[in-house]
Amino acid sequence: MLSIDFIKTQTDTVREAIAAKNVDLDVDALLALDAEIRSAKTEIDQLRAERNRISGMFKDAAPDEKAALGKQAKDAGKRASELEAGLADKVAAYEAMMLQMPGIPWEGAPVGPGEEDNVVIRTEGTPRTFDFEPLDHVALLEKNDWADLSRITQVSGSRTYCLKGRLALLEQKLMAWALEEIMGNGFEPITLPAYAREDAFIRQGQFPGHREETYELEKDDLFLAGTAEVALTGLHSGEILEEAQLPILYVGYSPCFRREAGSAGRDVRGLLRVHQFVKVEQFVICQADEDVSAEWHEKLLGAAEKLLRAMDIPYQVIETSTGDMGLGKYRMNDLESWVPSLNKYRETHSCSTLHDWQARRAKLRYRNSDGKVVFAHTLNNTALASPRILVPLLENHQTEDGRVKLPEGIRHLMNGDEYL
Structure with a gap:
C-alpha cells in the first residue's frame, strides 16, 4: 500500500509502477474517488455543524420561527444521512483499489510482465x-x-x-x-x-x-x-x-x-x-x-x-x-x-x-x-x-x-x- 499523498504528488511514478507490475488499476479513478470522499466528508461535517447551530437557536426562537428552524435542522440531518449512506460504498471501493496499489519497484529491476x-x-x-x-x-x-x-x-x-x-x-x-x-x-x-x-x-x-x-x-x-x-x-x-x-x-x-x-x-x-x-x-x-x-x-x-x-x-x-x-x-x-x-x-x-x-x-x-x-x-x-x-x-x-x-x-x- 502507498500513501494517498504519495500517489497524488508522484502520480507519474505510480503510473509507471502500475504498468511495470502489470496491474489493472486506474489511478485517475482512484484519485477522483478520493476527491469525492473528501468532498462528501466535508459536506457532512458542515451539515452536522449547521444542524447543531439550528438546534442551539431553537430554544430562544419565537414560536412562529420554530417550525421553520425544525424543518431546516431536519433537512440538514436528512442530507447528511444520505451522504453517509453513499459514502460507505465509496470508501469500500476506495479501500479495495488501495489494496491493489503496487509498491514502487527498484530501478535496477528488469522491466517485464513475467x-x-x-x-x-x-x-x-x-x-x-x-x-x-x-x-x-x-x-x-x-x-x-x-x-x-x-x-x-x-x-x-x-x-x-x-x-x-x-x-x-x-x-x-x-x-x-x-x-x-x-x-x-x-x-x-x-x-x-x-x-x-x-x-x-x-x-x-x-x-x-x-x-x-x-x-x-x-x-x-x-x-x-x-x-x-x-x-x-x-x-x-x-x-x-x-x-x-x-x-x-x-x-x-x-x-x-x-x-x-x-x-x-x-x-x-x-x-x-x-x-x-x-x-x-x-x-x-x-x-x-x-x-x-x-x-x-x-x-x-x-x-x-x-x-x-x-x-x-x-x-x-x-x-x-x-x-x-x-x-x-x-x-x-x-x-x-x-x-x-x-x-x-x-x-x-x-x-x-x-x-x-x-x-x-x-x-x-x-x-x-x-x-x-x-x-x-x-x-x-x-x-x-x-x-x-x-x-x-x-x-x-x-x-x-x-x-x-x-x-x-x-x-x-x-x-x-x-x-x-
Missing part, C-alpha cells in the same frame, strides 16, 4: 556431470525406500508426500540446522501456527490477489498459510515501536500449505510442487531507510546462499522482473538450484524487500529519533524449505549404485555418516 524477463546476475558452483545414467529424485526415493508416494496419494490425494527412514530424519535435521544457522546471525527463532485470520493475509499482502491459492477453513473463519511471513507480519501489527527496538529479527518455522491453483500439469512428479511443506523463513522489521533495507537484503540473501554452499548445490542468483516479483515488492532475488533430471535450475529460495508497502497495510510503525511516528521497512527470505530442497540435494549427490553421498557440510547432521 518470469521470462528475469535476469541471471550470478552463478555459483558448476552443474554436475555424471559418467553414469543418473536417476531423478523419485527413482532415488523408490530405490532407497525413502518415501511412499503412491500409498499417501490414496490417503491424502495428489501432490502429497510421505518421507521414510533416514530421509525423514534428514529433513527434520535440515530444518533444525537452518534455524540454528540463522539464529547465529542474531535472529530469534520462533514457531508459528499454520493458520491465520483473513485480516492477517490482507496485512501481509497475499489477499486479495492470491486468495484462490489459499486453503480456507470456512467453519472457523481461518485460512492455512503458505509462509510464516503471514503470522510474522501480524505479530506487531498496530503497535508503535521505539527505534531502539529495531531491527526486529525473526527466523520462523512453520508448516505451510498451498493449493497450487492454476498450476495443473506443472511439476506434478515427486516433491517439487506439493500442497504441504515446511519452511524456515527469515523476517526483518527495520528502520525506514533505503540503505538499511539494502544492507539487510544482502544479509538475508547471503545467509541462504551459505546454506546452499554447505549442501554443495550449484545455484544461480536471479534478479526478478517487475511483473514476476509480486505486488508489494521493491526488490526480489530468487535463488535457483540445479536439478540434473530437469537439466535446469529451479527456484528454491526467494528474498524480498518491501520498503514500507507491507508495513502500511499492517500498521507496523515506530517512533524515530525525531519523535515522529513512521512506517517501518520489512524484508523476508527463505532460509530453507522442504521437501523442495531435497530434490537438488539428492540428485546432485547420487552415486552410480543409487545411493546418495552426503556433502561434507551437512554430514554432522547424520552423525558424520558419509552416505545417507
Whole structure:
C-alpha cells in the first residue's frame, strides 16, 4: 500500500509502477474517488455543524420561527444521512483499489510482465556431470525406500508426500540446522501456527490477489498459510515501536500449505510442487531507510546462499522482473538450484524487500529519533524449505549404485555418516 499523498504528488511514478507490475488499476479513478470522499466528508461535517447551530437557536426562537428552524435542522440531518449512506460504498471501493496499489519497484529491476524477463546476475558452483545414467529424485526415493508416494496419494490425494527412514530424519535435521544457522546471525527463532485470520493475509499482502491459492477453513473463519511471513507480519501489527527496538529479527518455522491453483500439469512428479511443506523463513522489521533495507537484503540473501554452499548445490542468483516479483515488492532475488533430471535450475529460495508497502497495510510503525511516528521497512527470505530442497540435494549427490553421498557440510547432521 502507498500513501494517498504519495500517489497524488508522484502520480507519474505510480503510473509507471502500475504498468511495470502489470496491474489493472486506474489511478485517475482512484484519485477522483478520493476527491469525492473528501468532498462528501466535508459536506457532512458542515451539515452536522449547521444542524447543531439550528438546534442551539431553537430554544430562544419565537414560536412562529420554530417550525421553520425544525424543518431546516431536519433537512440538514436528512442530507447528511444520505451522504453517509453513499459514502460507505465509496470508501469500500476506495479501500479495495488501495489494496491493489503496487509498491514502487527498484530501478535496477528488469522491466517485464513475467518470469521470462528475469535476469541471471550470478552463478555459483558448476552443474554436475555424471559418467553414469543418473536417476531423478523419485527413482532415488523408490530405490532407497525413502518415501511412499503412491500409498499417501490414496490417503491424502495428489501432490502429497510421505518421507521414510533416514530421509525423514534428514529433513527434520535440515530444518533444525537452518534455524540454528540463522539464529547465529542474531535472529530469534520462533514457531508459528499454520493458520491465520483473513485480516492477517490482507496485512501481509497475499489477499486479495492470491486468495484462490489459499486453503480456507470456512467453519472457523481461518485460512492455512503458505509462509510464516503471514503470522510474522501480524505479530506487531498496530503497535508503535521505539527505534531502539529495531531491527526486529525473526527466523520462523512453520508448516505451510498451498493449493497450487492454476498450476495443473506443472511439476506434478515427486516433491517439487506439493500442497504441504515446511519452511524456515527469515523476517526483518527495520528502520525506514533505503540503505538499511539494502544492507539487510544482502544479509538475508547471503545467509541462504551459505546454506546452499554447505549442501554443495550449484545455484544461480536471479534478479526478478517487475511483473514476476509480486505486488508489494521493491526488490526480489530468487535463488535457483540445479536439478540434473530437469537439466535446469529451479527456484528454491526467494528474498524480498518491501520498503514500507507491507508495513502500511499492517500498521507496523515506530517512533524515530525525531519523535515522529513512521512506517517501518520489512524484508523476508527463505532460509530453507522442504521437501523442495531435497530434490537438488539428492540428485546432485547420487552415486552410480543409487545411493546418495552426503556433502561434507551437512554430514554432522547424520552423525558424520558419509552416505545417507
